[in-house]
Amino acid sequence: MILLLILGLLGTSGGDDTYTLTLTFQRMHCDECKREAEAAVRRFPGFVGVTFAETAAVVILADKSPLPAVGGLPKDMGYRGSHLTIHGTVSCTGEKATLVAKGSGTTLQLTGDKLGELRKKLGGKNRFQVSGSLAGKSLQLESFQPAEWKD
Numbered sequence: 329m330i331l332l333l334i335l336g337l338l339g340t341s342g343g344d345d346t347y348t349l350t351l352t353f354q355r356m357h358c359d360e361c362k363r364e365a366e367a368a369v370r371r372f373p374g375f376v377g378v379t380f381a382e383t384a385a386v387v388i389l390a391d392k393s394p395l396p397a398v399g400g401l402p403k404d405m406g407y408r409g410s411h412l413t414i415h416g417t418v419s420c421t422g423e424k425a426t427l428v429a430k431g432s433g434t435t436l437q438l439t440g441d442k443l444g445e446l447r448k449k450l451g452g453k454n455r456f457q458v459s460g461s462l463a464g465k466s467l468q469l470e471s472f473q474p475a476e477w478k479d
Contacts, residue, residue: 346376347414347429349462351385351398354406364402372396391415391431395462410462415475417454420447427458427467430477436462440469449474 351369356362362380369378369385374393379386389396391414401407416427418438425438425446438446440460446469449456453474460470 345391345431346388347391347412349387349389349396350411350413351387351401352408352411353383353385353401354408356380356383356405361402361405365405368400368402371400391429394432394434395429395436411459412462412467413457413459415455415457415477418446418450418456418458418472419454420450425469427456430455436465436467438467438469442469442472446472 349372351365353365356365362385365380365385366378369375369387372387372389372393373396374390376388376390378388395412398407398410414427415430416436417430418425418427420426425443427436427438428434429436438458438460446456449472455475455477456472457475458467458469458472461468
């Protein structure tokens with residue numbers, strides 16, 4: 329719950345020029361774990377900032393930076409996965425939905441139960457903020473909302 333609250337606040341307060349990547353862990357033993365994790369995420373291209381919760385690191389990245397390869401994290405923290413909140417342009421072709429990230433142009437395949445709802449919302453609009461669990465180049469869509477930004 330706390331993590332979702334943090335995501336909501338960062339996802340909307342970061343503006344159009346950033347996106348958030350939340351890394352979840354099984355545990356964070358101590359301050360040394362946080363320091364090691366912070367050192368690793370500071371090397372991500374486009375790093376802007378990081379906030380730590382109980383078992384998560386919410387990383388803010390510049391929208392022009394590509395999605396980072398997650399690596400170099402302390403092994404004993406038990407990395408569990410990533411959650412992404414990002415602005416982009418959505419297009420649907422047949423059963424496939426694709427998001428092209430604003431700024432970086434990174435392409436993600438959107439999957440999940442919310443795709444039908446997203447298709448209905450398109451109606452001439454294609455700019456959205458989307459959130460979901462990240463697996464490689466696929467985003468399991470959890471939420472979305474129309475977004476506007478200046479080109």
